[in-house]
Amino acid sequence: VFAYNTMIRGLSLAGLAYKSVLLFNSMLLTGLIPDNHTYTFVLKACSGLNALIEGKQVHCMIIKAGILPSTYVHSSLIHMYANSDGLDCARRVFDGFPEKNTLIKNAIITGYLQHGRVDEAREVFDGTIVKDDATWSAMVTGYSRNGMYMEALGVFREATVCGAELNESMIVSALSACAQSGALDQGKWIHLYACRRARAEMSAVLSTALVDMYAKCGSIESSYEVFCSMTRRDVVTWTAMISGFAMHGYAKKSFQLFDEMVAAGIRPNAAAFVAVLSACTHVGDIEMGRYYFNRMKIDFGLTPSIEHYGCMVDLLSRAGHLAEAEDLIASMPMEPN
């Protein structure tokens, strides 16, 4: 059973959720009895596949096997239903769970937030007396993802007041809320807080959130300062900085950073190309636009997505090259949106 569990989990972690479910199936055929671990892993694979029917089958097996209410198994069930568009079923699992603890509440709060049902999430959140860092973090992130930045920052402030430990996810989510709402002062405060709590260098994720926050709040200098202070940068960091300069109209700086990134051995992905193409659009540089659009295909073997075509159409149209823009739309392998 242990070997199967490890493989079922491994396959779904490796993005092979389909094989993971198949392996679960062959495990059953051998006559082995799955344990609680097995159920959580295969449910996670079902979540990743949006496999509601298979998930329900597993749920039935859990019931028939007489599995007692278990935080892990039932959190996984809630997660699976929420992910597979079965929020009502998720609620029923939640309601049927006795002695609701923090973990099980976190699962249903997250489920509601994924579907934009913030009021219901808030209700459970308020009813959660013992909140752990995931509870706070889920609520901040959920509000932020649903465009309710003030509410997100409100919950963040509440967490600080309650003396809850602010973990990195929560700080990153709060910074994202500042970025999207232009709350520079609040962002600066969080920056100071993050500096104080950091024992070593901040993680790339946190620093990137700062780079993004300063850029979007109009403070490109501070953004670049944070960027320069970093010793490790991944493709997301570079992309945040490139789009920061693009938004402020410093296209040359964006191009320069793009080249530096490639020289540093970081492979640009689709998002990096959107960023550099948007730099072209903001200054109307058709030549550079064509250059990067071609490099993307030829040098990096990336297939342009609808966003890339969108950037090019935007760029060409603004410069009055309407016929070329129209031809490009006609040449797209996908339906224009």
Next chain:
RNA sequence: CCAUCAUAAUAUGAUACA
């Protein structure tokens, strides 16, 4: 018999136009 090792849930950054 002892020692050692492996498997649990939820949250977290970038991307044009609008």
